[in-house]
């Protein structure tokens with residue numbers, strides 16, 4: 039039996055273990071994501087996007103920092119209560135020091151990123167919601183990091199999440215995303231088990247080609263400094279949302 043999104047209690051997401059395993063330091067593969075995404079954001083006018091969304095934000099601040107170069111209002115939409123509380127604390131009480139090297143790299147690669155980490159988060163609004171409930175066409179830009187393939191074991195549901203992601207922007211809206219490649223169901227910390235749906239550049243292209251134009255899909259090699267979750271690296275995407283996405 040495949041695990042689906044509604045089978046999982048996302049409020050039980052192990053925030054501290056996940057942060058310790060993935061974001062306590064800046065790992066080379068995340069640096070590659072930041073280099074890739076910064077090239078995308080540099081093509082946009084500073085502050086030129088009125089509303090953007092980070093789709094399934096988790097406790098990850100670097101996508102929000104990247105978006106701060108272009109976006110005047112970022113909704114960080116997340117289902118898990120622990121992740122929501124973490125994000126709100128980072129904005130209200132000040133961000134943890136582990137995020138400083140992420141901010142420094144983002145700003146080095148794109149001077150339109152605000153000068154301080156706190157200012158980069160100032161336009162972020164944390165939204166405790168299910169990404170599948172986002173209205174169509176509500177944003178000019180959407181970003182997603184390790185969500186559709188980490189939200190289900192079912193490829194059909196993975197594709198549904200990708201469609202919801204592509205449809206939450208207006209036609210002509212910007213899409214930028216990162217996926218774990220060939221990620222199976224995996225563990226965080228000593229015991230907790232989380233769904234994974236193996237995807238690769240070909241399957242990501244197959245899902246997004248009918249939804250987008252100017253689609254670019256690239257691969258990042260596995261990162262030996264990250265936990266061995268069973269993945270084979272990452273898949274990175276940029277695209278423009280097409281008209282008539284069904």
Ligand SMILES: C[S@@+](CC[C@H](N)C(=O)[O-])C[C@H]1O[C@@H](n2cnc3c(N)ncnc32)[C@H](O)[C@@H]1O
Nearest residue numbers: 048094095096098116117118168169183188189
């Ligand atoms: C593998 S984590 C990735 C977190 C974060 N984006 C990152 O870059 O580290 C998957 C995230 O998707 C969130 N999620 C899963 N299903 C969701 C849903 N239906 N609506 C909103 N968030 C969801 C989880 O709570 C979790 O934070």
